[in-house]
Amino acid sequence: MFEDRFELIRKLKNPIPKENRHKYSIKDIKKNGFIKIDDKLYHVLPYGKFFDKKDEWFELKITCIDTGKSTYLEWEEDDELEIFLSIKELDFSDLKDDENEEIDEDDLNQITQEEDDIFFNGKKFEYEDDYKASYLRARDNKKFHIYLYEFEAKNGQNITIENWSNNDERPDYEIWLSKEIPSKSIEIISLGTE
Numbered sequence: 001m002f003e004d005r006f007e008l009i010r011k012l013k014n015p016i017p018k019e020n021r022h023k024y025s026i027k028d029i030k031k032n033g034f035i036k037i038d039d040k041l042y043h044v045l046p047y048g049k050f051f052d053k054k055d056e057w058f059e060l061k062i063t064c065i066d067t068g069k070s071t072y073l074e075w076e077e078d079d080e081l082e083i084f085l086s087i088k089e090l091d092f093s094d095l096k097d098d099e100n101e102e103i104d105e106d107d108l109n110q111i112t113q114e115e116d117d118i119f120f121n122g123k124k125f126e127y128e129d130d131y132k133a134s135y136l137r138a139r140d141n142k143k144f145h146i147y148l149y150e151f152e153a154k155n156g157q158n159i160t161i162e163n164w165s166n167n168d169e170r171p172d173y174e175i176w177l178s179k180e181i182p183s184k185s186i187e188i189i190s191l192g193t194e
Contacts, residue, residue: 005068008043015190024188026075026083029060033192037085037185041065044192045138047072050146052133074178081183084158090175094120095159105173108149108161118151118159120177125151125159144170156180 011032016024029035033044042062050057057076063069072086092104096119103111103118108130111118115127128150135144149161157179164170 005065008063009041009065011043011192012190013193016188021188024191025081025183026060026073026186026188027077027081028188028191030192032190034189035062036187036189037062037181041189044073048138049136050074050133050148051136052131072176083181083183083186084178085181086176086178087157088177090120090159090177092173092175095175096120105163108163112149120159123153123155123157125153125157128152128158 012034013032015034026035029044029046031044031046035042035044042064045061045063047059047061050059055076055078057074060073060075061070062073073083074086075081075083093102095103097103097107097111098117098119100119110116111127112130117124117126119125130147130149133146133148135146136142137144144164144167146167147163149163151159151161153159157177160176160178162174162176163172164174165172
């Protein structure tokens with residue numbers, strides 16, 4: 001584990017002088033870039049891109065140099081730059097309906113048709129949207145089809161249920177708890193390389 005983190009930190013090249021870091025954003029990061037979030041240093045690896053007929057949003061895999069743990073950062077430019085940090089991967093057994101019953105993939109059609117809320121740790125997440133999208137994996141440009149279900153809590157946290165069921169390389173479902181973070185909370189340390 002230590003060797004892996006040591007190998008990552010060795011990829012830190014051409015750090016941006018502190019006085020110039022505000023000139024860059026997460027949109028400028030390339031492979032082997034480095035950022036700071038909450039005073040923690042992360043190695044950045046472009047991971048993929050989600051897109052549909054009108055929008056595209058980018059997924060970065062970030063690995064904390066202190067702990068060696070990886071998570072994901074997604075960003076998109078709508079009217080302004082929006083950035084979401086994945087906090088935790090969930091299972092269907094973590095989610096409940098309004099009667100405190102566990103939900104599973106068989107419940108998703110009914111939940112979306114009736115725009116029902118779901119609950120995680122007693123916190124309500126309101127139905128936001130569901131839609132088809134595609135995903136282009138960065139390492140080999142392989143394209144996947146995906147169906148997304150989005151739910152949002154009042155505190156800005158989100159739950160996204162990703163249905164990858166027609167893809168043989170991923171689990172049928174991935175469920176992520178994430179939160180929106182302000183772009184100014186990310187310090188760009190190094191842009192990385194292509």
